Amino acid sequence: xxxxxxxxxxxxxxxxxxxxxxxxxxxxxxxxxxxxxxxxxxxxxxxxxxxxxxxxxxxxxxxxxxxxxxxxxxxxxxxxxxxxxxxxxxxxxxxxxxxxxxxxxxxxxxxxxxxxxxxxxxxxxxxxxxxxxxxxxxxxxxxxxxxxxxxxxxxxxxxxxxxxxxxxxxxxxxxxxxxxxxxxxxxxxxxxxxxxxxxxxxxxxxxxxxxxxxxxxxxxxxxxxxxxxxxxxxxxxxxxxxxxxxxxxxxxxxxxxxxxxxxxxxxxxxxxxxxxxxxxxxxxxxxxxxxxxxxxxxxxxxxxxxxxxxxxxxxxxxxxxxxxxxxxxxxxxxxxxxxxxxxxxxxxxxxxxxxxxxxxxxxxxxxxxxxxxxxxxxxxxxxxxxxxxxxxxxxxxxxxxxxxxxxxxxxxxxxxxxxxxxxxxxxxxxxxxxxxxxxxxxxxxxxxxxxxxxxxxxxxxxxxxxxxxxxxxxxxxxxxxxxxxxxxxxxxxxxxxxxxxxxxxxxxxxxxxxxxxxxxxxxxxxxxxxxxxxxxxxxxxxxxxxxxxxxxxxxxxxxxxxxxxxxxxxxxxxxxxxxxxxxxxxxxxxxxxxxxxxxxxxxxxxxxxxxxxxxxxxxxxxxxxx
Amino acid sequence: xxxxxxxxxxxxxxxxxxxxxxxxxxxxxxxxxxxxxxxxxxxxxxxxxxxxxxxxxxxxxxxxxxxxxxxxxxxxxxxxxxxxxxxxxxxxxxxxxxxxxxxxxxxxxxxxxxxxxxxxxxxxxxxxxxxxxxxxxxxxxxxxxxxxxxxxxxxxxxxxxxxxxxxxxxxxxxxxxxxxxxxxxxxxxxxxxxxxxxxxxxxxxxxxxxxxxxxxxxxxxxxxxxxxxxxxxxxxx
Numbered sequence: 001x002x003x004x005x006x007x008x009x010x011x012x013x014x015x016x017x018x019x020x021x022x023x024x025x026x027x028x029x030x031x032x033x034x035x036x037x038x039x040x041x042x043x044x045x046x047x048x049x050x051x052x053x054x055x056x057x058x059x060x061x062x063x064x065x066x067x068x069x070x071x072x073x074x075x076x077x078x079x080x081x082x083x084x085x086x087x088x089x090x091x092x093x094x095x096x097x098x099x100x101x102x103x104x105x106x107x108x109x110x111x112x113x114x115x116x117x118x119x120x121x122x123x124x125x126x127x128x129x130x131x132x133x134x135x136x137x138x139x140x141x142x143x144x145x146x147x148x149x150x151x152x153x154x155x156x157x158x159x160x161x162x163x164x165x166x167x168x169x170x171x172x173x174x175x176x177x178x179x180x181x182x183x184x185x186x187x188x189x190x191x192x193x194x195x196x197x198x199x200x201x202x203x204x205x206x207x208x209x210x211x212x213x214x215x216x217x218x219x220x221x222x223x224x225x226x227x228x229x230x231x232x233x234x235x236x237x238x239x240x241x242x243x244x245x246x247x248x249x250x251x252x253x254x255x256x257x258x259x260x261x262x263x264x265x266x267x268x269x270x271x272x273x274x275x276x277x278x279x280x281x282x283x284x285x286x287x288x289x290x291x292x293x294x295x296x297x298x299x300x301x302x303x304x305x306x307x308x309x310x311x312x313x314x315x316x317x318x319x320x321x322x323x324x325x326x327x328x329x330x331x332x333x334x335x336x337x338x339x340x341x342x343x344x345x346x347x348x349x350x351x352x353x354x355x356x357x358x359x360x361x362x363x364x365x366x367x368x369x370x371x372x373x374x375x376x377x378x379x380x381x382x383x384x385x386x387x388x389x390x391x392x393x394x395x396x397x398x399x400x401x402x403x404x405x406x407x408x409x410x411x412x413x414x415x416x417x418x419x420x421x422x423x424x425x426x427x428x429x430x431x432x433x434x435x436x437x438x439x440x441x442x443x444x445x446x447x448x449x450x451x452x453x454x455x456x457x458x459x460x461x462x463x464x465x466x467x468x469x470x471x472x473x474x475x476x477x478x479x480x481x482x483x484x485x486x487x488x489x490x491x492x493x494x495x496x497x498x499x500x501x502x503x504x505x506x507x508x509x510x511x512x513x514x515x516x517x518x519x520x521x522x523x524x525x526x527x528x529x530x531x532x533x534x535x536x537x538x539x540x541x542x543x544x545x546x547x548x549x550x551x552x553x554x555x556x557x558x559x560x561x562x563x564x565x566x567x568x569x570x571x572x573x574x575x576x577x578x579x580x581x582x583x584x585x586x587x588x589x590x591x592x593x594x595x596x597x598x599x600x601x602x603x604x605x606x607x608x609x610x611x612x613x614x615x616x617x618x619x620x621x622x623x624x625x626x
Numbered sequence: 627x628x629x630x631x632x633x634x635x636x637x638x639x640x641x642x643x644x645x646x647x648x649x650x651x652x653x654x655x656x657x658x659x660x661x662x663x664x665x666x667x668x669x670x671x672x673x674x675x676x677x678x679x680x681x682x683x684x685x686x687x688x689x690x691x692x693x694x695x696x697x698x699x700x701x702x703x704x705x706x707x708x709x710x711x712x713x714x715x716x717x718x719x720x721x722x723x724x725x726x727x728x729x730x731x732x733x734x735x736x737x738x739x740x741x742x743x744x745x746x747x748x749x750x751x752x753x754x755x756x757x758x759x760x761x762x763x764x765x766x767x768x769x770x771x772x773x774x775x776x777x778x779x780x781x782x783x784x785x786x787x788x789x790x791x792x793x794x795x796x797x798x799x800x801x802x803x804x805x806x807x808x809x810x811x812x813x814x815x816x817x818x819x820x821x822x823x824x825x826x827x828x829x830x831x832x833x834x835x836x837x838x839x840x841x842x843x844x845x846x847x848x849x850x851x852x853x854x855x856x857x858x859x860x861x862x863x
């Protein structure tokens with residue numbers, strides 16, 4: 001398909017010869033084929049099977065003895081009854097064109113006459129009108145067209161063999177109506193009369209259908225014919241290359257509304273096309289499509305130029321912005337009658353460094369006690385959980401095996417090491433054997449560091465006899481469940497020397513969980529404490545579990561102490577110091593206790609000051625607004 | 627290898643190189659107070675890289691080599707069942723390939739199944755039931771002693787009971803639809819309990835926040851002790 005426009009009654013394209021109407025069963029009769037050399041179209045065979053052929057149809061009219069291709073009733077489209085197809089001579093056929101080709105010139109057809117014939121009117125009067133309105137045939141083709149019109153205008157008998165079945169019933173009605181003595185010529189229906197009037201009115205408006213003034217505005221050439229007879233066909237139904245133009249408008253038609261024109265002051269605001277892209281766009285809008293489906297339409301943007309031409313964004317003119325600002329100020333001055341206050345341009349003020357002051361206060365509160373090694377603050381009374389932990393450790397028989405879980409990593413070592421060392425020193429003071437294990441990869445190393453610091457104070461503390469590092473326990477809950485249910489894996493190597501655990505005297509007589517007298521949980525996360533309590537504590541509820549946690553974790557672990565699942569609990573640096581005091585040692589951290597106390601006081605002070613400041617400023621702002 | 631690590635350890639300990647490295651990295655992290663900078667990013671990357679590498683080394687030397695590879699190598703006939711976790715572990719490596727990641731679904735399924743089963747059982751038996759039992763407290767002062775201690779004990783139990791119930795109500799976001807009869811009373815009680823539970827939650831969050839400040843201050847003090855004592859020797863150990 002080439003996309004060229006064709007008339008509604010075309011069977012094949014005028015440009016490429018492609019068939020526009022679907023093929024119907026059957027083939028052309030032999031006598032309808034053109035005499036000249038006509039190339040056969042490609043596609044299915046022209047001779048269908050004998051049983052599929054339609055019944056033979058006699059040609060309706062043979063106006064001329066010369067061989068001229070005629071269309072048969074069965075193979076013709078329904079529209080051919082309304083618009084008889086003008087024919088082309090054999091010399092005018094082009095290569096590849098079928099016998100259904102259309103002539104170049106198209107004669108206007110009396111629409112009213114055709115519609116009247118279809119509706120079954122007495123065609124004598126309209127036929128006479130149509131015959132009188134038609135132009136003098138200039139060629140045989142025109143004569144054939146006229147003859148065809150006459151043939152089409154006369155009512156046909158339903159008994160006519162050329163009439164197809166689908167048209168017999170309306171024809172019967174039309175014949176009966178024509179034969180009737182009281183039959184009167186049926187006037188055109190109202191909707192058809194109104195449409196004729198509106199079409200004729202629109203035709204009088206010009207090619208665009210608006211008006212001559214608008215056509216001039218848009219640069220549309222006024223090609224409406226002034227002396228052409230009124231054929232009743234709107235111009236928009238005529239093809240683009242039609243020579244005949246629509247008739248002038250009817251004088252009795254309603255006055256056409258004038259197209260509104262832009263005032264000069266509004267036209268001056270219209271941006272001028274300065275860039276190449278804008279100029280092209282204007283030219284495209286003025287251009288009229290002369291080909292394709294959008295023939296006669298103005299302003300249709302072709303696709304190619306849009307794609308080929310990139311959009312160029314124009315720069316904003318700064319002078320326009322400044323001018324607008326000046327105009328705005330002038331307007332304000334005129335409206336208010338006073339000079340607008342000029343905003344004083346001042347240097348950008350830096351905000352008061354409240355945050356830096358707060359950091360400095362906190363830093364001083366922490367550093368000064370460390371530098372002077374102060375011991376201003378003492379712990380007066382140990383909390384109940386810390387006392388319970390001490391009591392639990394005291395209740396274990398001497399030379400028992402205690403398992404310590406070092407479930408923390410280097411990030412919280414600063415808060416966990418004092419607690420671990422305090423508990424380990426207490427255990428060593430009671431000659432307990434200690435086994436270190438961890439659910440985290442960094443735990444065994446941190447356990448070894450804690451033991452190294454504790455063993456410095458005790459001469460009899462020997463690795464392997466008093467302390468053994470069991471290393472990393474993989475699997476978290478699964479590993480703990482395995483530890484609780486099964487025997488200890490003594491064929492594993494330790495963390496420090498790589499020797500089998502069963503070779504160490506510290507693990508003598510320890511086969512499983514039942515041989516462990518106490519489990520100390522030094523955990524930095526509430527999950528670690530929970531895993532031990534759920535997997536090991538639930539398996540053996542009689543096994544004592546105590547915990548040492550950071551201050552931030554204590555609220556989450558406290559319920560386990562209150563429920564009895566943990567026999568003791570200490571938290572943070574204060575808990576370690578308190579535990580040391582209970583064991584009779586100087587508190588762990590030393591000056592760190594004072595630093596922590598002063599630092600906490602500084603934080604409280606900063607919070608209180610900021611709250612008061614916020615309250616005052618908010619109240620002052622509310623007063624100013626009111 | 628042990629000799630090499632021993633020598634390195636001696637060097638680090640004698641020269642204090644480890645202290646200097648620790649001090650420099652500490653200052654690199656604290657440089658974040660001045661804003662995001664490349665030194666802080668470098669310290670972050672060092673932390674992640676060293677932690678992952680150390681974890682991988684520990685996992686190999688503490689788990690894979692002594693518990694899986696060595697027994698299979700020494701006595702494969704008696705330890706043939708260790709081939710099952712070996713195969714499952716190798717299948718887990720296929721998760722790195724989009725084409726063969728489906729093969730690792732068996733290992734993932736086994737891990738998830740065992741972990742979820744243990745976690746569920748532990749949560750039920752180790753946490754829920756004991757905590758529920760611990761909340762069933764007597765409000766009779768005589769059970770807590772004579773006189774003031776008994777009263778204080780009963781009051782403490784009352785606070786625990788009321789706080790537990792109201793906190794659970796604070797997470798109830800539905801109410802009875804009809805407002806007729808007893809439904810209005812129930813809705814009113816539930817609403818009041820919900821507000822009281824929110825109050826308890828606020829107190830709990832405040833306690834958690836305050837304890838978090840204590841932890842942060844403790845860690846800062848520990849770092850200051852390291853910088854001023856171990857690095858600059860300005861304070862005694």
